[in-house]
Amino acid sequence: MHKSIEIDDKIFQDAIKFYGSVFSLPPLASKIYAYLLFDYDKVGITFDEFVEVFSASKSSVSTSISLLLNSELITDHNRMDERKRYFFINDGxxxxxxxxxxxxxxxxxxxxxxxxxxxxxxxxxxxxxxxxxxxxxxxxxxxxxxxxxx
CATH class of the missing domain: 1.10.287 (Helix Hairpins)
Incomplete structure (x- = not known):
């Protein structure tokens, strides 16, 4: 399991539970949001990393990301020299x-x-x-x- 960021499993699990409840998120969306909390350097996490880290289907990850984007919980952007989208916690x-x-x-x-x-x-x-x-x-x-x- 390739991770571009370091996470603490206990805090990660607590964040999944807390934000899942607070924002009424389904489990995978909650995991994605909690995972992004650990991106302190704001490097962004790619779609492919979510698929790999959570061993989830592309459609499930896509649905969860769409929910988080529509809820304004996360943002995304493309870098000039790449086609990949990078996802971030929406600080606003x-x-x-x-x-x-x-x-x-x-x-x-x-x-x-x-x-x-x-x-x-x-x-x-x-x-x-x-x-x-x-x-x-x-x-x-x-x-x-x-x-x-x-």
């Missing part, structure tokens, strides 16, 4: 991921506001809902401030 994904989280929090906050406006017509005030909305608002602000630093 951290920001994209948290922007999506902020949007979900805002959507939930809007839904709760709409429900509150509806409930007020029925004289039904809920202190816990207000505390929850305050927590959502606080988290939105904190995440947005951190995103501005990225």
């Amino acid at each position: 994904y951290k920001k994209i991921r948290f922007e999506k989280i902020v949007q979900k929090l805002k959507d939930e906050l809007k839904l709760l506001d709409d429900l509150d406006r509806f409930k007020k017509n029925h004289n039904n005030y809920n202190e816990k809902t207000e505390a929850y909305k305050a927590l959502l608002t606080k988290n939105i602000i904190q995440i947005q401030e951190s995103l501005n630093k990225l």
Whole structure:
């Protein structure tokens, strides 16, 4: 099994499990993503290396790479003097991921506001809902401030 990068098996397995769960990835896509985490020098990993390292079919690797590219978890590029594509972790994904989280929090906050406006017509005030909305608002602000630093 030819590897162009050095990996730690325990960390690799932990990363497969964690990112598979966090991003809802199928097993091979999770392995590819975890493998790319170890490409510290950003040399890029080729399609053929994934096929060889994971002993997977070309179609399975292709499907997994397409999923990761469409999800913006990885990027690719071709070098000028080669036909091969090289794959990399999308460093911008951290920001994209948290922007999506902020949007979900805002959507939930809007839904709760709409429900509150509806409930007020029925004289039904809920202190816990207000505390929850305050927590959502606080988290939105904190995440947005951190995103501005990225």
